[in-house]
Every structure is written in C-alpha cells, then in structure tokens.
Amino acid sequence: MLLRSGDLAGFARRVWRRLRGLWKTLESNTDLIDHGEWRKRWVDLTERDREVAAGWKSATLFAVAVGNGPPGAVASTVASLGAQLHDRWAIGAEAEDANWVVELEAGVVLHPAALATVARAIDTNPGLRLVYADHDHLDDGGRPVDPCFLPDWNPDLFEGLGWIGALVVRHQTVDAKQVTGLDGGIVHHLPFLLASRPTRLRDADPAPVRHRWPVDNPPPRVSVIVPTRDQGRLLEACLTSLRGRTRYPDLEVVVVDHDTTERRARRLIDGLADNPDAVVVPFTGPFNFAAMCNRGVEVASGEVIVLLNNDTEVVADDWLDELVGQLARPEVGVVGALLLFADGTIQHAGVHPGVGGLMGHGHKHRPGDDPGYHGRLTVAHEVAAVTGACLGITRKLWNRLGGLDEEHLAVAYNDIDLCLKARAANLRVVLTPHAVFHHHESVSRGYDEDPVRRARLQREVAVMEERWGDALHADPAHSPNLALTGDGFTPAAVPRVTPPWRVR
Incomplete structure (x- = not known):
C-alpha cells in the first residue's frame, strides 16, 4: 500500500524525525547533574564570593524567630545565623527596631549569604514587603538533596499548597497569614538556594487545599x-x-x-x-x-x-x-x-x-x-x-x-x-x-x-x-534553575541566572 500510494519516502522521513527526536532527548539526559555537584558549582561560596557578599553594606535589620524543635535542630539553625555575612539580625528583645521578620523552622540551615542577599534586594527596592528564596533539603545524614526551585510570585500555587518556602522574609506590616493576598509588585523572588530544610519537616506540611470557586445562581450558559x-x-x-x-x-x-x-x-x-x-x-x-x-x-x-x-x-x-x-x-x-x-x-x-x-x-x-x-x-x-x-x-x-x-x-x-x-x-x-x-x-x-x-x-x-x-x-510557573528539556522540571546543569555574589 505504501509503495502504491507513493508514501514510502514520506513514511521514512517521519520515522527518521521520530528517531532524531528520541536521540535529542537521550542526549539532553547527559545534562543531568548530581545535586551535590550542582551546589559546588552554583551555591557554595568561593573566597571571592564571600568578599563580594560581605562587601554589601546594608542597614536592614532582621528580627529572627526560630521555631520549636529538638535542641540539635535549633542549634543548627542558630549556627547558620551566626555564619551570616550580614550580621544585622537579632532574636527576641534585641529585635525591637527591626522592620523585617524572618521565621525559621528548627533545623533549617541558611546559606551564608542568605540575609545579605535579601538585604540587598530590599535596599534595591525599598517598596518590597515580601522576599522569598529557593531551598533544598537535608537527608537524615545531613546531605543536601531535592532542590525546590520556586517560580516567581504565584499566589494561587502558594495559597493552595499552604506555604511558600523555607526562607520567607516579610515586612513587619504584613500579616503572616495574609501574604498570598499581596500584590506581585511588592513581592520579590530570589531564585537562589538560600536555605536547606530537613526532609523530615515535610511530614508536618499542610495538605493541599482545593478551592471550589462559586458559580453564579443561575449559572451562566x-x-x-x-x-x-x-x-x-x-x-x-x-x-x-x-x-x-x-x-x-x-x-x-x-x-x-x-x-x-x-x-x-x-x-x-x-x-x-x-x-x-x-x-x-x-x-x-x-x-x-x-x-x-x-x-x-x-x-x-x-x-x-x-x-x-x-x-x-x-x-x-x-x-x-x-x-x-x-x-x-x-x-x-x-x-x-x-x-x-x-x-x-x-x-x-x-x-x-x-x-x-x-x-x-x-x-x-x-x-x-x-x-x-x-x-x-x-x-x-x-x-x-x-x-x-x-x-x-x-x-x-x-x-x-x-x-x-x-x-x-x-x-x-x-x-x-x-x-x-x-x-x-x-x-x-x-x-x-x-x-x-x-x-x-x-x-x-x-x-x-x-x-x-x-x-x-x-x-x-x-x-x-x-x-x-x-x-x-516570562513564565510565572517555572524557574531559571530548571531545565528546558524533558518534562521541564529537572535541574538545569547551567542555570539561566547567576547569583549576585558571583562576579564575572
């Protein structure tokens, strides 16, 4: 039938294109990278990176609250605060003059440049009222795994999931329970891994909520x-x-x-x-x-x-x-x-x-x-x-x-x-x-x-x-840290954004 219809050549072309597409997919898989190696390339600080981040001078003061948890978990979080390259943060009464609030789960470990990067964003845009960053997870052995690369402001997503991420910094005038109602113009997403969250904390995550939006009565045709x-x-x-x-x-x-x-x-x-x-x-x-x-x-x-x-x-x-x-x-x-x-x-x-x-x-x-x-x-x-x-x-x-x-x-x-x-x-x-x-x-x-x-x-x-x-x-549901191959939700070997401390 193919010979009689003269479609054999066309059929061969279609098969060839399918095979070529398959090979491209297989080739793209070579871009897969171990998360530990990814962190070494794009997250861990070199001495030069530290100098750059430490050189950002900011008067922004953060009031930090660490949640309840095992003493070792609390100690890990406090130790990461002590290692911050931006030292204007305080806990308890010493934080009375702070305009920005950071609430951390016990066990969350901040990247050394986390608060410095947030402060830099606030100083660049004083009208901001909420700043959040990407995070990864720590397995039971303390190894970083499973990065969570967040999209830019997506209130439906965050409200439905019941939370945003491991590092969310809000202005003191913003109610913690009302953040998803904020206008995107006063919210800033930092697409960098600035926190690591113990995997075990996922057990306490809220269940996703389906919002059933009402239909008019009578319903429209x-x-x-x-x-x-x-x-x-x-x-x-x-x-x-x-x-x-x-x-x-x-x-x-x-x-x-x-x-x-x-x-x-x-x-x-x-x-x-x-x-x-x-x-x-x-x-x-x-x-x-x-x-x-x-x-x-x-x-x-x-x-x-x-x-x-x-x-x-x-x-x-x-x-x-x-x-x-x-x-x-x-x-x-x-x-x-x-x-x-x-x-x-x-x-x-x-x-x-x-x-x-x-x-x-x-x-x-x-x-x-x-x-x-x-x-x-x-x-x-x-x-x-x-x-x-x-x-x-x-x-x-x-x-x-x-x-x-x-x-x-x-x-x-x-x-x-x-x-x-x-x-x-x-x-x-x-x-x-x-x-x-x-x-x-x-x-x-x-x-x-x-x-x-x-x-x-x-x-x-x-x-x-x-x-x-x-x-x-522009994509409100994706991240420059995610690959543009496969199903679109694996880490990119080379992110399409560079951390601000990485001066070329």
Whole structure:
C-alpha cells in the first residue's frame, strides 16, 4: 500500500524525525547533574564570593524567630545565623527596631549569604514587603538533596499548597497569614538556594487545599466550541462524553464543521439539527483553527466560551463547574484543564516558554495522578499559557481581546497568543488539575512534519517572537534553575541566572 500510494519516502522521513527526536532527548539526559555537584558549582561560596557578599553594606535589620524543635535542630539553625555575612539580625528583645521578620523552622540551615542577599534586594527596592528564596533539603545524614526551585510570585500555587518556602522574609506590616493576598509588585523572588530544610519537616506540611470557586445562581450558559472535520469516531466520543459526563446544567455545543464528508461524522453532525442545545457552523477553505473558533463564537449564545478539540473526552464530571468558577474570579482571564493521553499519562498541565522549543508542556508523560513538581499539580495555579485543546474564557474578555488571530496564527500559537493578551491585560492564566480530559493529541490534524506545514510553523513562530519579544519568555510557573528539556522540571546543569555574589 505504501509503495502504491507513493508514501514510502514520506513514511521514512517521519520515522527518521521520530528517531532524531528520541536521540535529542537521550542526549539532553547527559545534562543531568548530581545535586551535590550542582551546589559546588552554583551555591557554595568561593573566597571571592564571600568578599563580594560581605562587601554589601546594608542597614536592614532582621528580627529572627526560630521555631520549636529538638535542641540539635535549633542549634543548627542558630549556627547558620551566626555564619551570616550580614550580621544585622537579632532574636527576641534585641529585635525591637527591626522592620523585617524572618521565621525559621528548627533545623533549617541558611546559606551564608542568605540575609545579605535579601538585604540587598530590599535596599534595591525599598517598596518590597515580601522576599522569598529557593531551598533544598537535608537527608537524615545531613546531605543536601531535592532542590525546590520556586517560580516567581504565584499566589494561587502558594495559597493552595499552604506555604511558600523555607526562607520567607516579610515586612513587619504584613500579616503572616495574609501574604498570598499581596500584590506581585511588592513581592520579590530570589531564585537562589538560600536555605536547606530537613526532609523530615515535610511530614508536618499542610495538605493541599482545593478551592471550589462559586458559580453564579443561575449559572451562566456555556458554549463549547468544537472545530471538526471527518473523524466521526473521535467526534462521537467527544460529544457523547460532553453530554453524558458533564453535570453542569446549561451547556450549548457549537460544532464548526470543516467540509466533513466521512459518512459516520456526517450522520452525527446532521443529527445535531434536532438538538436545541447544539449549533452547527459550516466552514470551508484551508484549515484555520483560529478562524473556525472565531466563527463558532460568533454564533454561540453562552456568556462563557470553552474551546475544545474534537479528539478529547471528559474524565472529571465537574470539569465545567471548575472552569466557570475560576472564570468568575475577577483576576482570572483564561483557564485550562489537565489533559491526559489515552494511556493515562499527562499530555498537558500548562504551557512553559522554552521547554522543548518555543513553547512546551510541563510534566509531560508523567502519570496522570502525579502530584507534580513539589506538589504543584495538586492545586490550581497560574501558568504562562494553556492549550486551546481545552480553554475557557468569558465572552466579554474574548471580545475585548479580539478572539484568535486567524490572519497570522491560523494553526499554531493562536491559543498562546490569546493567553499572552490576557496576561498583558493583568489577568491570570490558570491551569486547574481538577478539570480533567483525555486528549488524543493531534489525531485529527496530524503533526507538522511536511515541508509546507513546517514553513507555516516557522512563520507563526516569527510572528510570536516579533509580537511579544521578551514577554514571550516570562513564565510565572517555572524557574531559571530548571531545565528546558524533558518534562521541564529537572535541574538545569547551567542555570539561566547567576547569583549576585558571583562576579564575572
């Protein structure tokens, strides 16, 4: 059949590209580095580093409180305080004049330049009210392991997890219980390992909290836009799951039909004519995902819009309650779902700039119930973008942002562009792991492997880079200390940020 169809050469090219991609992945694994070695390169101080950090003159005074714990644990923390290159800290009555508060668990060991680095950040930006840093852990033998590289300010993540990190420094005017309500403009993240936390302390960590945001009563109508062409089996599974596994009460399905001719799909689409909660929109011409979605929204009657691929199936029946609840929050602009491959592993859990290319999916191929990097897939949190395979947005915001760019981003990155427009309007893009779908990725469209598709993709990449510049690479859910290979959550052999004491 391959010989008769003349597709043998194309098949060979596809196999070659798959193998080349596999080799690249294997090569990237050579970047894996032992954490002890990583610390020697990027954390431990040289004599020159010490001179630099000790030379930062600051009048900032810290009031330090050490929590209860075994005497040895308390002693370890106090000893690390005594080794600080910034000596303006005090405990108890001597700290009355301090404007900044540092609360440490017993056993946490501070990096010698920890307080100096925090003081330097405060002096550079006096308007700050909260500063936090990355940390790693100490095993039972006292060896540093398992670094926790935190993202920049991500209040949904930190509130859901119930804590931020091992080193959090707050201004005395800030209530310790209200820190996640702070505006990001007065919060500073130091992406450096400035503390080490005993692993045993994890046993006392708070359990993650799922916030169920209320839905208005009566709930707003939701229009689910499903672009499709042929692929009757996939479309039937998608629509059946929407009706049979969604408990949300007011749901309209808008199917945008791109010249379907397959008999099974045609019969299914034609049958929607008798459904009062379904609309079919004809679409002709070259494939243009953005235009198909835009046409669907134009005829939709819902106050909330959900873009949904035809190769998806509902897993969690409260998925729409979750999306609508998130969108009811005034600070949220776009919300996306956790998508799983058919084998139950993760296909999408948020989009991260630079991972595997211009944009990549974090946590990809991890088990579907994986808690994620340091627990982040247990709670809804802000991300750089979410895929248009399942994307929720209010009609009001859709209209305000102008929908998808069908002229310049017909196929790829139109969803990312929409998310970036929302973020540019100071709205959050949220990934919720509580809305779950199966996604048979690219089954209905295929992969961008032939020369025409690859050329189109390159043009769309160029559009994104010219349009967004440095904003394209900002990620509220990642860290410059994490690699841009694999699933995006392993340490980078060479961090993309240099500690301030490391003068080149």
